[in-house]
Amino acid sequence: DIQMTQSPSSLSAVVGDRVTITCRASQDISNHLAWFQQKPGKAPKSLIYAASSLQSGVPSRISGSGSGAEFSLTITSLQPEDFATYYCQQYYSYPITFGQGTRLEIK
Amino acid sequence: QVQLQESGPGPVKPSGTLSLTCAVSGGSISVGNWWMWVRQPPGKGLEWIGEMYPSGSTHYNPSLRSRVNISLDKPKNQFSLRLSSVTAADTAIYYCAKKPSGIYSIDSWGQGSLVTVSS
Numbered sequence: 480d481i482q483m484t485q486s487p488s489s490l491s492a493v494v495g496d497r498v499t500i501t502c503r504a505s506q507d508i509s510n511h512l513a514w515f516q517q518k519p520g521k522a523p524k525s526l527i528y529a530a531s532s533l534q535s536g537v538p539s540r541i542s543g544s545g546s547g548a549e550f551s552l553t554i555t556s557l558q559p560e561d562f563a564t565y566y567c568q569q570y571y572s573y574p575i576t577f578g579q580g581t582r583l584e585i586k
Numbered sequence: 587q588v589q590l591q592e593s594g595p596g597p598v599k600p601s602g603t604l605s606l607t608c609a610v611s612g613g614s615i616s617v618g619n620w621w622m623w624v625r626q627p628p629g630k631g632l633e634w635i636g637e638m639y640p641s642g643s644t645h646y647n648p649s650l651r652s653r654v655n656i657s658l659d660k661p662k663n664q665f666s667l668r669l670s671s672v673t674a675a676d677t678a679i680y681y682c683a684k685k686p687s688g689i690y691s692i693d694s695w696g697q698g699s700l701v702t703v704s705s
Contacts (some may be wrong), residue, residue, distance in 0.1 A: 522695040522697050566631065566632055578633050
């Protein structure tokens with residue numbers, strides 16, 4: 480199985496900050512990497528597919544980058560609605576696997 | 587926009603079988619998408635369970651393969667999950683989801699259904 484490791488596990492920031500979350504795969508996954516956002520008590524929301532393509536309706540302050548085994552999710556100018564838990568996921572090979580999550584909290 | 591809605595009978599007893607259905611609206615289940623189940627134990631991360639394509643092709647998580655079955659009901663435009671021999675470790679929120687074929691990832695999620703395994 481491909482292991483997905485996110486860092487940090489949690490971080491604190493204030494509205495207006497720029498934050499970056501990193502996701503590392505245990506092997507090359509090309510660009511088959513997705514990012515999801517989840518708020519407490521809610522279903523995940525799809526943000527990014529193919530490492531850098533935004534899902535419909537996702538604001539442009541959210542971006543993804545990377546290829547191979549190292550990826551990042553960047554949010555510029557944090558908004559109150561961005562405070563949530565973020566998960567990366569590889570869909571390069573089965574079984575599909577998720578990172579452990581990064582909790583983004585208000586400082 | 588496709589919408590997904592999980593439903594199920596409620597709590598399940600240990601050693602029993604968990605059954606959930608995902609009703610699909612706003613699109614046909616027979617079109618080229620993977621129909622998927624993902625679960626999340628309370629307070630923990632996401633775990634992929636498996637998926638099925640309209641052709642009948644399936645992929646399952648090896649950790650669950652011996653106990654899981656996903657099926658499509660094309661006339662009813664819904665798909666289902668069955669997980670047998672459940673234990674307390676199977677207590678989780680179960681989400682159904684849609685993933686277009688190709689380089690795309692999940693683009694639609696159900697709201698989730700909490701299934702508790704308890705005697």
